[in-house]
Amino acid sequence: MIGQHIVVYLMGVISLRKRIVFLALVAFLTLLDAAGLAAQGVQGGAGFVAGLVTDKMTGEPLPGVFVLFQGYTYGAMTDENGYYSLKRPEKGGTLEFSCLGYETKRVKINQHAKMDVALVEAKESLDDVIVTGYAPIRKEGFSGNTTKIKKDELIKVNPNNFISAIQTFDPSFRIKENISAGSNPNAVPDVTLRGQTSVSSLDASDISKQSLSGSANLPIFILDGFEVDVQKIFDLDPTRIHSVNILKDAAATALYGSRAANGVIVVELRSPQAGQLRLQYNTTLTLEVPDLSSYNLMNASEKLEAERLAGLYDSSTPWVDPYTDGYYQRMNNIIRGVDTYWLALGLRNSFNQRHAIYVDGGENDVRWGIELNYSGNNGVMRHSSRNVTDAGFYVDYRIGKFQIKNKATFSFSDSSDLPFNSFSDYSHLQPYMRVYDDDGNYLRRLESLDGYSGSLVNPLYEINNYRSYSKSKYNEIIDNLLVNWDIIKGLRLRLQMSATIKRNSSETYKDPSSSSYGTGNLALNGDKSTTSGDSNKLDGTLQLMYNASIKGHNLNLNLSTNIRTTKYETESASYQGFPGGDLTSTNYASQIVGKPSVSDSRTRLVGFLLTGNYTWNDIYFADLTGRLDGSSEFGSNRRWSMFWATGAGINIHNYDFLKKNPVISTLKFRASYGLTGKTNFSQYAARNLYNLDTSSWFPTGYGVFLSQMGNPDLNWERTYQLDYGGELGLWKDRVHLKVSAYSQRTVDLITDFALASSTGFQSHKENMGVVKNNGIELDLRVRVYQDRDWLLSVFGNFARNRNTVVEISEAMQAYNRKVEEIFKNYNPATTSDSQYSKPYLKYYEGASMTAIAGMKSLGISPSNGKEIFLKPNGEVTDKWAAEDWQVIGDTAPKGQGSFGFTAAWRQWSVFTSFLYHFGGDAYNSTLVDYVENVNLAKENVDRRVLLERWQKPGDVTTMKDIRDRNVTTGATSRFVQKDNTLQFSSITLSYDFKPELLRKAHIGMCRLSLVANDIFYLSSIRRERGLSYPYSRSFSFSMNISF
8 A cells, every 4th residue: 555655746747537547546455455454353262252452552451441242231341451351142243342532443243252452542522622734732721712613513504615604603704795796606705814904906907895805814724734725615515524623813823824814724524433334425405596685676667657757758849748759668568568577587596416425434453435525506597507526535554653644535626607797787677678579589689769778788698599608617636645653652753745736727708699799890709718727736744743741741842844835837818700609619710819828836835833832730821833934935035934922821710629619610711922924915926027028039039028026025924913812611611601802913014115217117015014903702602401302502702803004005005096096087067987986995094994985975965956075174065076085984893793592302403593793884886876876778776766866955865866867976975884784694403313213224323404594684784785696595405324
C-alpha cells in the first residue's frame, strides 16, 4: 500500500481519466488488503474465551474493561491485571470490549479459546474538543472564542445547504442578503463574520453598493486541515460532516496568521470507525417552490386604470373622444380576458434530490471507507440547475507507533443558468399584453400597442424556443495524506499533505435566430464566449506536538511549519456569427472577436507556527501563539510578517467549593488579545508588471513596456483584536449562558494611492486607512423539561457589531469625489436616468463602512410639491446637490440572531428555528423605481403608485406629483426605512425507529424527517426581493438508514 502515498506525484503526470482509473485501482487493492487483515485470527479450543486487554499505546494492562457477547445478557470485567474469562456461546458470536476513555472494539469469535485485545484511547467527546485544523484542543482549557456545531444540528436546520444552517448557531455569522440573486442554485453566498473590515474594490467605473461588498470580508474555510474555497464548501454534502468549528478571536485564529483576520470556519468530515462492516444510506428529496410574496404588482385592470388616472390617454380632442386609441387597444385585451401574470411565467416547482452511500469497516489496525454522493438542484427558474457528484475512498493504517491515513476524493459538477435573460426581463412586463397567440403558442414578438415604449422581444419565447445556453462545469481531484508517529509517550510527529487538481470551464451561447438581434448584419448573428481554467494546489504541514500531564499540570506544545503553493491558468475567447442554433461549435463561427486572452498566476505562502496551551487542575489555563508568515504576493521589502495571540482564563466551577454545588455547574471567564492579518488585493498587485507589445516588431523582437507600478513596501492588512467573555451553567448545564465582547482595530487597509502624472500611472496599492469593529454576542440554551419520554429545550442568540471608519485613506477620499463627479450631469428638475436614483456609498470618518449616503430630506413641501432638504451646515434648501450629502442611514443592524426550540416525545422530535435582525436601515429602491419614478408606459408597477401623491397646494404627502414621475429622484433619506425582519427559517419533524425493532431486520438505525425551509419572511420594509432570480421555499423528506 506504499504506492498510494505517491498518488500526488503520479496525478501530476498522467491524464485525468487515467488518474481516476489509477486511484480506483488503489481503492480496490486497499479494500482487499483491509479485508485480509480483518480476517486474521487464531483458532483454539471451545467452551470459554479468555485473554488480556491492554492499552495499545503504552502496552499497560487495563482493569475495569467490560466484556460481553453481543445479544447476550451476561458478561465479565477485566481484573486489576487486565485479564478476563467469559463463557463462549455454542456458535460463537461478536465479543465487545468497552471502557470509559477508550474506543469500543468488537471481535468475531468462533472457536477461539484465547483473545488478547489492545484498546485505542478514544478521542474527546464531540462537545469537549475544539478542532482548529491543526490539533484538537480541550474546550474547557482553551481561551479562544469558538462555536462548535454538530452534524445533526446542521441537518435539522437545512439538509441541503449547511452554510445557511450555520447562521442559526452563531449570531455573528451571516450570509449577506442578495435581493438580486435570490435562491439561484449557482449563486455562491457572500459570508461575513463579525462585520466588515475591508473594502473589496474602489473602482470608479462601478461604485454602487453591491460592487463594494465582496470576498475581502470572507472568512477562510478549512476542510480536514486544509484551506479550500467557499465553492467547495457550498457544494459539500451536509451528511459527510462530522462537526463545524467557528474560530472568531485572535487566540483561536492566530494559528492561520496572515489569512485569519476575517475568522476561520473549520469543517471536519466523518472518518471510518473500528468495528464491523457498516453501510449507511442518506437521501433527501426536496420540493422547491417560488416565493413571490414580496411583489405587489397590479393586475391588468388596475394597471390600465392607473395609466388613465395618470393622464397617459388624455385625448387631444376630448370633446370628441376623451381617450386615445391606445387605451381602447388595451381595454379590448382586458375584455378578451388577457391578464398575464408574468411573474409566474418561466418559473416552476422544482424537484431536487441528494443521495449519499457510505461503506466503512475494519479493525483498530486497519480501517477503510468508501463514499458516493450525488446532489441535483434544478432551481425554480427553467433552464437553471446545479448537479454535483462526489466519490471518495479512505484508508487508515495503524502499525505500532505509526498511523497512516489517506483519502482521495473526486468531484464533478455541472451547472446551467438562464442565458442573456433574468427574472427582471419579464417580471414587470405589462399585464394586459398577450404572451400567447390564438393557438396557445408563445408570441415571437409582443404586440405593438400605441404608446408602449418598452421592448417588443418576448423573453419567454427566447427562453423556450431558442437554443441559447449558459453552462459551466468543473472536475476536481483531491488527495489528502496524514502520517502520525508517536515517538514517545506524549510526543507526536505529524505530516499532512494535500494535492488538488481542478479543471473548470464555462460557455455562453446566444442563438443567431434571437429576435433581439434586429435586422443588422445577419452574418454576425450568434455569439459565443468560452472560458477554461486549470488550478493546482499543494499544501503541506509538518508538526511536532508534545503533551505532558504532571500532578495537575497539563502542557500542550505545537511546533509546525507549512507551505502552500497555488497555480492558476485561465484562457478565454469570444466568437461571432453562427449559421444556426444547433451549430454551436466554434468551428462554425465566422470570426473570433479580438485575441483570446490567457492569464496565469502562482503564489507561495510559507509559515512557521509555535503554540502552547497550559492548564492547572482544569482551573487556570493560558494560551500563547506565534506565527511567522512569508508570501510571494508582497513586494520584496515586506514579504515576511509576524502574527501572535495570547489568552488566559479560569474555570471557577472546578474549585473544590463549587464542584459539588447543585446549582452552579459551569462558571468560566476568559480573555485574549492578538494580531492577525490578511491580503486584500488582486494577484501581483504589489509587483511591477510588464506587457509585450505584439502590435509591432523590432530588431530585437517584441517591445516590452511597464504596465503596472508595484509597491515593494506593501504590507498585510493587520487586525488587533481584544476578546473577553464568560460562561455560566446552572443545574448541570440545564441553563447555559455564554457572553462575549470584542474590539477589533484593522490598520493598514490596502487601497489605491494616487501617483503623480509624471510616473505615467494613476495609482498603485498602498497601506492606508483604519477601521474599527466593536461588538457583543450572547448565546442562551435552556433544557426546560426532560424525563424518560419527554424533552423540551429552547435556544436563542444575539449579536451586535458596530463598525466605524476611524481614518479615511486617500483612496476613500478620491472615491468620494468620484461619486460627486457622477452627478455633474444630473439635473434634479429634468434628468430621467435611473443610474442617479441609486444609493451610492460615501466614506466619512466616524461613520460605518455600511453607511448610506444621500440628501437629508425634510419631506415634500405642501405648498408646491417640491422636496425640502437639510444641508450639513443646517441650511434648508430645495436644491439637491451631491456635495451636500451626509449619512442618512446604516444597513448594519443594531442586533441580529436566532431562536427556536426542540420538543421530543419518545421517538418523535420537532425542531424549529427563526432568524431575525433589527435596527438597521435599507434604501427602498422599489418605492423609487416602481412608485415615484415609475415608467408607466413601459412596465408594470407597484400598487402604491397612486397613494400619498401630492396633487394640489396644501396636500401633506410622502410622494411627489405623479406628473413628475419621469424626473429621476436622487438619493434621499425619504426612501430610507428601518429594516426589521423575522424569518421562519426551518421546522423539522423527525422519527427514530426503536433499536429493538430494527435489530430483527439487521438495521442499525433509521430516521425519517420532514423539513420545511424559508417558510415565511416578515419585514418592516415592503420591497421587491429576488430581482434577477426569485426566492423560494423548500419542503424536504429525508431518510437516514444504516446496516
